[in-house]
Amino acid sequence: MKLSGGRILMESLLENQTDLIFGYPGGAIMPIYDALYDYKDKLKHVLVRHEQGAAHAAEGYARLSGKVGVCFATSGPGATNLVTGIADAMMDSVPLVCITGQVYANLLGTDAFQETDMIGVTTPITKWNYQITKPDEVAETIAKAFYIARTGRPGPVLIDITKNAQIEKADFKYPQKISIPSFKLPGKPNDNLVKQAAKLINNAQKPFLIAGHGVIISKAFNQLKTLAQKADIPVASTLLGLSAIPSSHPLSMGILGMHGKYSTNVLTNQADVIIAVGMRFDDRVTGRLSEYAKQAKIIHIDIDASEINKNTIANVAINADAKSALEALIPKISKNEHTSWLSEFNRLDQIEFEKVTTKELTPQNNKIKMAQVVNMLSDKTKGRAVVVADVGQHQMVTARYFKFQKNNSFLTSGGAGTMGYALPAAIGAKMAQPQTEVIAIIGDGSFQMTIQELATIAQEGIAIKIIILNNKFLGMVRQWQDLFFDKRYSFVDLKNPDFVAVAKGFYIYGEKVTSYSDLEKAIERLLKAKKSYLLEVEVEKETNVFPMVPAGASVEEVRLE
């Protein structure tokens, strides 16, 4: 049967179990939207208010549903508005298929109205991209797009479809097999390397596990826990590795890196064996590379061969997905105990507790600190909500103080640090898990980057809990200006709108708290609300986030004040 390219796209999306699309229409994608009109009951479409929101919402959906996130945008400005979200997904290995409309094939290269070369623009920020100019390419290309987005290390794929290819008809036959001869599937963990890794771990006095996003992506939660427990190994997490192991687990040592814990940073440079699982030794994790864990033997498990030896040299590198590598490793690991090594973590945690944590959590003069909000929220939800944090001080405070009990319950923009991520990502997260409490924690600056998605929330009638931690500053930049630029506060203070009134304008109920004594009740009202709810919390203006490994310093130079 002959179908239009637009209809073939719908059929192909259904073949890939797509049930939700985030998008925004326009001229060059209208035939696709016209086809979508007939598929409304099978393919739900969420109309965002800016294409960046569509990409982040698709990211949130992908990360919590385990499916590939799908978004639509028109050519030119619609497509370029997706770019930030695509770059974000590339950095954080999130599987997306982004469909962009394009001018008619016969106009390509002529600077036609709303023609932007999206293949050129997105080549460095996609796992793969392709331009379709004929309807008979649609089914096979979409099949490939989904396969590539979700297989191996996940990532975003962009498919640009010229308008004629959306309108013209072709025979629809969905390919049963996808042939990409050059596609490199990650291998099985190499036996010999697994043995070498096991030997290092079994002989280690001070072994140290680092869990990255790869643990979450490959759902290696049990394997991580089993390995840690069997050999009695402390586990630290990267920013995106948080919630790979419950925070309450006795071997969970919390976050490491720039705003990680004192213990995890200092002891990185004392461990004798580091087992890095599904992480990529980002500079925010390693600090000054030349002084990073030089004493340690490094076992690096990663699905992406190009991550191995990219930043640090591994003594043993297992190029496989985290779950299969850990499964291979566990039977070869002997039971062990590392009591005195573990007590080192506790000793340093105690120092951090005295120097930082107590100060941040103890109420003073009825002002509110970010840490108090997150800590209270964590207690009240028993750490069982899905938390979506934006970018800045509030993000680091959330990472430090929320005690994640559920696996894969923390979404944030890690590699790219994209302000504006949280609100749209929370929409995707909530739509992936409608029964789960989804809480977005957002700075006053970040909120204004994608604030228009409040309208999307209202239109969809979904219940997202939004906490604005308002310090009236671009806080993280102010912190750097305070610490490293002689307190020269250059363009970081914000005259903000009345956020509660803004929310109200979007038909979302909200309230504002300014004093500590009102905080608890306000959080309770937020959590009790059946609908979306915005809580603006006026927090102390000039609190700095510690511990901190200053950029370019060694991890052991982590500062407590």
Add this chain to the structure above:
Amino acid sequence: MNITITIYSENKPGVLYRIANLFLRRKVNIESLTVSEIKSEDRSRFTIVVKEDLSLVAKIAKQLERIIEVSSVEIHTDNELIFKDAALIKISKNPKVVKKLDSIISLLKASIAYQNDKYIIIEKLGTEEDIDLLVSTLEPFVKETVKSGRIALPKNGQ
């Protein structure tokens, strides 16, 4: 150090763009580039020469392998390879050079590709140094020289 990167890929449009993009990101200059089709397999071979640290090139090679259309990447130092460039050298048909031409050509292993009453075009396959030597021997009669990028094969199997 000269490093030769050999990239095998699907024979599809846009692969060169993706490859070049990676070199751009790493700010590595491409000294020479040859692309050819492997007809029997519908694949392409890119032979790229860069002057860089082996360790950096090894990282780039792994990143090149992330390109979906790329099936494999090899890197070699010069001593592991037989490598050649091709050159065409156009000289004026001056009696002074015509007289010596036969002996130059046979000594420096070149040959005449074409001639008319004004010009002679000489072809030469060899290393860059071989070609430079031939060109300098033929100066000042050389009108124009064109060189190809490197083609290379490893001496041993991989």
